[in-house]
Amino acid sequence: MEENKTNASAEIYDSKNTVKQKDKLIRCITSDGAVMAIAADTTNIAHMGKKLHHTSSVASAALGRLLTASSMMGVMLKQKNAAVTLRINGGGPLGAVVACADSRGNCRGYVENPQTETEYYQNGKINVAKAVGKDGVINVMRDYGTGEPYIGVCPLISGEIAEDLTSYYAVSEQIPTVCALGVLINKEDGEVLLSGGMLIQLLPGATEETITKIERNVSKLEPVTTMLAKGMSILDMCKKALDGFEVEVLDEQPIDYVCGCSRERVVLAISKLTDDEIRSLADEKGYAVANCHFCNKNHRFTKRQLEEIIQARKDAAKLSNDGK
Secondary structure, eight states, X not given: OOBOOOOOTTTOBOTTSOBOOOOEEEEEEETTSOEEEEEEEOHHHHHHHHHHHXXXXXXXXXXXXXXXXXXXXXXXXXSTTOEEEEEEEOSSTTOOEEEEEETTSOEEEEESSTTOOOXXXXXXXXXXXXXXXXXXXXXXXXXXXXXXXXXXXXXXXSSSSHHHHHHHHHHHSOOOEEEEEEEEEOTXXXXXXXXXXXXXXXXXXXXXXXXXXXXXXHHHOOOHXXXXXXXXXXXXHHHHHTTTSOEEEEEEEEOOBOOOOBHHHHHHHHHTSOHHHHHTTSOTTSEEEEEOTTTOOEEEEEHHHXXXXXXXXXXXXXHHHHTO
16 A cells, blocks of 8 residues: 655745755754754745645744744654654634654644634734734653653743744753744745744753853844845854854754655554444445545545455454464
8 A cells, every 4th residue: 555755845946947955954063062053944844734734824834833843853853763743722713733753854734724814913924923822832742662752741922833942942841942933925825935943952061151152143143034035054054053163063864744644554543443433434425534634635435445444354353363
């Protein structure tokens, strides 16, 4: 059975109508080991989120920000099969916004109410905070593939997402962190023009002098999308954040919007139900449809195929019992 590998690598074109390069993420550290910086260009990823979920401008901005954050947090996981899931629900009209990423930075996500009406601040920027709301929490779950996952929860402070993640790190993990996220949307047609993010963390070796330097650098940083629009590379962005330090590149890698859903996985999930529950999945037309939240792909099953799932499970159970 085929897996549905959804990505946006060849979907974005620049002003010369040539294919834009794949999204990338870079991790850097100061030579004294005191500060780590991550920067990502996630324009294709944010575009794919909009394309798959048919999001309004504000939903595209919120989802793009959280996808970027999940990608940067995902690459911080050391275990190969680890994953991180971010979930924000601030009580606003968007409802829940969810993003997941693996340890390679590949991510996927969705927003509960993708057609939420877009409102703007007086300066013309999209009012993401109002759409998200701040009467709720940000939920961070890290699954390392072994044992129980780690779950952290922190109250939202603004609904702008970047500020909420900065607060999460300070409150739940006691790690001084600065998070910057941005998604630039074309006001005329709602298309994603640019998307990216930065994550700067002080490590245990940071001194007061280091903290002062980083605070000064952060105060001078332009918005992420402004830096990308100026043609700055993600390495340039890290070097600007770490100005005055000797910078070493830990790694740089391509990242994508990737959904690993497959018909086989859906069959496995259905087979865990009782016989009656499986049969009840079929509608009046005789079909059962399972929709993937992350890529919007529908997996359709006829009544006959549902019966085949039931029989296959019974056959497997019989073989297991005969082998004992």
